[in-house]
Amino acid sequence: MSLRLHYGTTTKVLHWAIVAPLLVQYLIGWLMPDIHRGMQPGVGMTFHVSIGLVLLILIVLRFAWRLTHPVAPESSLPTWQRLTSEVVHWMLYVMVLLTTITGWLFASFRGWSISFFYLVPFPMLFSNNPTAGKAIDGLHQATGWLLLILVGVHVAAALIHLLYYRDRIMARMLPR
Numbered sequence: 449m450s451l452r453l454h455y456g457t458t459t460k461v462l463h464w465a466i467v468a469p470l471l472v473q474y475l476i477g478w479l480m481p482d483i484h485r486g487m488q489p490g491v492g493m494t495f496h497v498s499i500g501l502v503l504l505i506l507i508v509l510r511f512a513w514r515l516t517h518p519v520a521p522e523s524s525l526p527t528w529q530r531l532t533s534e535v536v537h538w539m540l541y542v543m544v545l546l547t548t549i550t551g552w553l554f555a556s557f558r559g560w561s562i563s564f565f566y567l568v569p570f571p572m573l574f575s576n577n578p579t580a581g582k583a584i585d586g587l588h589q590a591t592g593w594l595l596l597i598l599v600g601v602h603v604a605a606a607l608i609h610l611l612y613y614r615d616r617i618m619a620r621m622l623p624r
């Protein structure tokens with residue numbers, strides 16, 4: 449497989465299509481009511497779970513596309529930046545995946561019945577299981593925070609390239 453030098457349209461569309469729902473996801477996550485025993489999910493949780501599934505589908509599609517359409521790091525970058533950016537990019541894929549899956553597990557173990565955007569029943573992975581729910585309690589928060597830190601580092605790096613180095617890195621991910 450030949451290594452491409454530039455991100456294609458599909459990669460760019462998928463990259464930016466994840467940013468907006470991810471932002472909304474954090475806002476809903478923080479604003480929706482805290483979970484307590486016996487509670488039933490409300491509007492906030494229904495949208496959080498539904499958008500979460502959309503993010504999971506998008507990241508799987510994106511990752512599959514990335515594996516089949518690899519792009520070479522910008523050749524002008526020093527080795528340490530090429531390596532660190534690759535590590536951060538891989539971790540971003542992994543952490544979006546882990547955050548969505550831990551959320552889905554947590555919701556499943558609660559035994560909730562939720563609908564996907566109030567349209568069709570949301571598929572749960574397991575039935576009600578308080579013991580398992582307790583065991584993974586906090587995991588979704590932890591993965592969510594780690595993902596947020598990675599996104600922070602990633603966005604900071606992009607801005608440093610745009611404003612300080614003034615190189616082509618930002619342009620690589622923008623429409624031509």
Ligand code: HEM
Pocket residue numbers: 470473474477478483496497498499500501503504544547548549550551552553554555586588589592
């Ligand atoms: C990348 C996608 C996701 C992000 C960034 C995210 C983020 C968050 C945040 C920030 C909270 C609030 C945590 C707190 O109270 O401090 C939360 C809670 C929650 N999320 Fe997500 N979430 C995502 C995907 C999902 C998915 C796919 C589901 C279920 C299918 C889900 C289910 C839940 C549940 C049940 C809670 C409340 C329990 C808890 O706080 O652990 N999330 N999420």
Ligand code: HEM
Pocket residue numbers: 463466467470514519521522533537538540541544599602603606607617618619620621
């Ligand atoms: C305002 C927010 C964002 C900006 C400005 C931004 C900018 C960029 C830029 C400039 C690149 C190209 C880097 C290069 O040429 O090596 C890139 C790649 C990438 N971004 Fe972002 N990004 C943002 C948000 C996100 C978010 C939220 C995620 C997480 C899901 C993400 C995941 C990735 C990944 C995985 C790559 C590598 C693509 C690949 O080679 O597979 N980005 N981003």
